[in-house]
Amino acid sequence: MRIFDPHIHMTSRTTDDYEAMYEAGVRAVVEPAFWLGQPRTSPASFVDYFDSLLGWEPFRAAQYGIAHHCTIALNPKEANDPRCTPVLDLLPRYLVKDNVVAVGEIGYDSMTPAEDTALATQLQLAADHELPALVHTPHRDKLAGLRRTLDVVRESELPLERVLIDHLNETTVKEAKDAGCWLGFSVYPDTKMDEDRMVAILHTHGLEKVLVNSAADWGKSDPLKTRKVGDAMLDAGFSDDDVDQVLWRNPVAFYGLSGRLALDVTDTDVTDTHEGNSILRGGA
Amino acid sequence: MTELPAVADLRSHLDTVLGGAARAWLDQATDEATTHASAEATEAAETTGVSGAEATGPAEAAGAVAGVPPGSARPSAPATTPVWELRFAEAGRRCGPDHADTARLLLLYAAHAGTGTLTRLYEQGTATERRAVLRSLPRLVPGPDALPLIEDALRTNDTRLVAAALGPYAATHLAPHDWRQAVLKCLFTGVPVDAVAGLARRARADAELARMLGDYADERTAAGRKVPGDLYRVLALTDPSAANGRGAPAPTGTDGQAPSGPDGQASADTGGPDGLAPTSQAGPTAPAPIAAPSTSTGEEQES
Numbered sequence: 001m002r003i004f005d006p007h008i009h010m011t012s013r014t015t016d017d018y019e020a021m022y023e024a025g026v027r028a029v030v031e032p033a034f035w036l037g038q039p040r041t042s043p044a045s046f047v048d049y050f051d052s053l054l055g056w057e058p059f060r061a062a063q064y065g066i067a068h069h070c071t072i073a074l075n076p077k078e079a080n081d082p083r084c085t086p087v088l089d090l091l092p093r094y095l096v097k098d099n100v101v102a103v104g105e106i107g108y109d110s111m112t113p114a115e116d117t118a119l120a121t122q123l124q125l126a127a128d129h130e131l132p133a134l135v136h137t138p139h140r141d142k143l144a145g146l147r148r149t150l151d152v153v154r155e156s157e158l159p160l161e162r163v164l165i166d167h168l169n170e171t172t173v174k175e176a177k178d179a180g181c182w183l184g185f186s187v188y189p190d191t192k193m194d195e196d197r198m199v200a201i202l203h204t205h206g207l208e209k210v211l212v213n214s215a216a217d218w219g220k221s222d223p224l225k226t227r228k229v230g231d232a233m234l235d236a237g238f239s240d241d242d243v244d245q246v247l248w249r250n251p252v253a254f255y256g257l258s259g260r261l262a263l264d265v266t267d268t269d270v271t272d273t274h275e276g277n278s279i280l281r282g283g284a
Numbered sequence: 285m286t287e288l289p290a291v292a293d294l295r296s297h298l299d300t301v302l303g304g305a306a307r308a309w310l311d312q313a314t315d316e317a318t319t320h321a322s323a324e325a326t327e328a329a330e331t332t333g334v335s336g337a338e339a340t341g342p343a344e345a346a347g348a349v350a351g352v353p354p355g356s357a358r359p360s361a362p363a364t365t366p367v368w369e370l371r372f373a374e375a376g377r378r379c380g381p382d383h384a385d386t387a388r389l390l391l392l393y394a395a396h397a398g399t400g401t402l403t404r405l406y407e408q409g410t411a412t413e414r415r416a417v418l419r420s421l422p423r424l425v426p427g428p429d430a431l432p433l434i435e436d437a438l439r440t441n442d443t444r445l446v447a448a449a450l451g452p453y454a455a456t457h458l459a460p461h462d463w464r465q466a467v468l469k470c471l472f473t474g475v476p477v478d479a480v481a482g483l484a485r486r487a488r489a490d491a492e493l494a495r496m497l498g499d500y501a502d503e504r505t506a507a508g509r510k511v512p513g514d515l516y517r518v519l520a521l522t523d524p525s526a527a528n529g530r531g532a533p534a535p536t537g538t539d540g541q542a543p544s545g546p547d548g549q550a551s552a553d554t555g556g557p558d559g560l561a562p563t564s565q566a567g568p569t570a571p572a573p574i575a576a577p578s579t580s581t582g583e584e585q586e587s
Contacts, residue, residue: 039436
């Protein structure tokens with residue numbers, strides 16, 4: 001089983017996680033820029049964070065045989081802090097970089113006017129830089145947040161077909177699918193989706209344009225949830241090819257819209273844990 | 285307008301629970317804060333030419349600002365940290381974690397800290413220091429100037445800060461949309477809605493809040509998850525016919541039942557971790573719910 005985790009915050013994870021992920025079949029990840037739990041107070045700390053997503057973290061991932069790309073954005077929560085909003089002016093110089101495969105995570109947190117501005121601005125940046133966008137749906141008031149999100153995307157120059165709507169669940173999947181977006185599901189130990197509900201959604205809504213991620217971060221989360229969904233799909237009667245579509249080909253197709261996905265990992269750590277680069281070729 | 289707890293009552297409470305060394309420390313720290321406030325008042329008067337105060341202000345006379353020439357310490361950006369602000373930071377070590385909130389409140393009150401100072405202390409503070417700043421707002425900031433601090437606290441995932449942010453200051457000043465989001469956040473993160481000052485008054489006839497609560501209940505149900513009990517309590521309060529504070533199925537002291545005031549202001553303003561007995565609720569030193577999450581759903585992770 002080859003796995004592409006399209007949303008995982010490896011900065012918050014250990015090398016043990018990288019080893020276990022590789023063992024489980026993970027060969028590629030995308031790490032979206034997001035909130036760090038502790039609020040940042042200046043654009044400078046974003047610069048260091050973005051540089052880390054483009055420097056140290058892909059280097060670390062490569063040591064474990066995993067291709068690492070990232071998405072760059074000002075997240076919706078910190079878009080509310082006037083100390084952070086100047087980050088928006090810094091984004092263009094990051095969005096041209098090779099390893100940046102989308103603008104994200106953007107979207108809504110509390111659905112404030114400041115978040116409206118940041119979302120619309122960054123959708124435009126995505127269009128300008130020929131990048132797709134990773135848009136998360138808010139934790140609170142999720143359905144209303146989804147509708148408002150879709151409205152803002154429709155008003156933007158970025159086509160809905162280049163948008164991945166993330167953190168979907170039973171109440172939001174249909175409207176996102178009907179709109180023509182890519183459909184992201186985060187599978188968590190206690191919250192968001194779980195493996196069995198994920199399988200049920202796949203039965204009901206099909207496999208097309210569906211991406212499953214662990215969204216693992218510094219909170220209670222599990223970087224192996226992608227593998228567990230794959231196993232649950234097989235147990236429920238889906239084929240190996242079905243699993244490959246959801247856990248590999250769909251994320252490759254979505255982030256491939258950037259034209260920048262490179263799934264050959266150059267190992268920087270010569271150990272016997274890697275099976276070689278050819279296994280990683282997924283067709284960017 | 286409901287009454288906030290009397291400063292003297294907060295102090296006399298601490299006098300009964302603190303040891304001698306901590307009391308002596310608090311005496312000195314309070315004096316330093318008071319002196320600082322006087323110095324600033326004097327300086328302000330000199331600046332505006334209203335008063336011919338003595339050339340040697342009480343600030344440097346008492347060493348309230350270490351190593352700073354007279355007149356160079358500004359409330360918004362002091363060149364050197366005023367001594368009382370260091371006392372504010374170290375209150376936990378001196379008075380113990382259970383009493384630090386109350387001690388810090390007393391220092392903020394004694395210093396007559398304004399929005400600029402409170403903002404600085406909040407931004408430089410740990411979560412416990414920030415909590416004290418949030419609790420001080422109803423007494424120290426009459427208008428909405430300090431709302432950015434409330435909004436910042438509501439963006440965190442720290443349930444102690446979320447709870448402290450939802451005291452009477454937020455009840456008075458927080459905009460409806462932000463307030464609804466905050467109530468929903470309590471349900472998400474397991475903060476008991478008892479922490480929300482003025483809950484019954486603000487929830488009543490709020491159809492948009494009722495809609496949001498209903499959607500959230502649907503979402504939980506669709507996921508096969510339990511709907512938090514507090515959700516139904518708040519939903520009942522949105523009923524336009526609900527009497528203020530009496531529409532909740534499980535009313536508690538903060539929904540208007542507290543003798544100290546219909547908005548539970550007394551309980552939300554004083555230091556929750558102070559160890560005050562809940563039975564003292566009729567008095568002005570009734571404790572705030574500390575809002576350790578009872579049943580955190582963990583939903584509030586920003587991934």
